[in-house]
Amino acid sequence: MTSSPPPTRIRKPPEERRAEIVRIAARIALEEGLERITLRRVADELGVRPGLIGHYFPAADDLVSESFTHAATKERASLLPGEEAGLAPIDRLARFLTRLTDGDYADLSRLWLNARHVSRFKTGLRAAVRAQEELTRDALATLIDEGVRRGEFTTEDPLGVALHILVNIDGLGAYTNDDVPFDHPALRDMTITTAERLLDLPVGTLRARG
Amino acid sequence: MTSSPPPTRIRKPPEERRAEIVRIAARIALEEGLERITLRRVADELGVRPGLIGHYFPAADDLVSESFTHAATKERASLLPGEEAGLAPIDRLARFLTRLTDGDYADLSRLWLNARHVSRFKTGLRAAVRAQEELTRDALATLIDEGVRRGEFTTEDPLGVALHILVNIDGLGAYTNDDVPFDHPALRDMTITTAERLLDLPVGTLRARG
């Protein structure tokens, strides 16, 4: 029998508390799914009472949307950094694709699958997904366009290539919940080889630079 | 005020009733999503009491899995018929891809997206999804292999081509819940042009035969 902790009441500035809530909720979304974001659950993890979460998010769905946006934004910044990284487009693309292929981004794929399905029922989340798709699409298209201007890539339709790559990524991501993933060489490097073909790069270039 | 209908109790042979339940549940899954399959909901549509559904499906999750299997099987039979259709492999492939691209198969894409996400939480559904994936994969690979043997297609890796096509289909399917679908020529015919390229078919062949 543990003694109940003293009901210390900690009062925080609203923006700080709000950010804290979103951060926790985003973690839950990534690890366990958007449907696990619950007033009570978030409150428990934060050591506050459920009512407080409701105070900051009178509509629980808004917390879900915002959490998704938060998680997706953070992960995108990590996977697909802008020019500030000081890397050439071809290297940024290589990093992006190899990390996505090899690295442990199963949680991220799961989150996108999750959000894309749940957005069927929640209009707010639907808008958030749409916004994140747009940002990712634009970032990738811009990266490719930049590479073309530098002479690293060759294509007449940077946006088309970006879309093609993203379809491959999302298609492979659809299988992340399989307990025994189907293995085949064609699947393993699909996004990388697709990118190399569409950008007129010698086979192996991207993996070598990743 | 409508008078309550006479409580006529209709007793049906178990297999018939069971089939009826699965059929209704599959329709709900296709139209509104797997999470809308509820003992009460199915009972309402069938004009029976919720307890009866529980009688046939002591674990509600089993009804969900079975409904998915039912819906997926039916749709596959329609989209990807076997040799009994009397069509050449190239024509069967053309029909499959054009129908999937143009036709109204949004419900089916949504169902797969739905099932792939929900299978994260339900082991029974996960197994069902896996089984259906395997059936579809094998059907498509067999179709391609047959086409290769007849000289209609050219590839050294029929299964790899099937996987590639399926990744494209599933990737595009991930966007079915977007309210304003992003439009771009690269997306429009992606599966068809991919198939033509991988099978060494002249551009336009498949669409012409669809």
Next chain:
DNA sequence: ACTGCTATTGGTCGCGTGGCCAATGGGGTA
């Protein structure tokens, strides 16, 4: 016509959810 099996009913239970609201008290401000 009777009987037995079981499909079907009707009701109850506990759980987790989001939403709502009056009371409380922390902490910056006058």
Next chain:
DNA sequence: TACCCCATTGGCCACGCGACCAATAGCAGT
């Protein structure tokens, strides 16, 4: 030091869910 705003609490409500069970009645076989 006293005050007051509002972040925070505690408690409640209605809802929809799956599970469970004893009672009822359709219908096939005798």
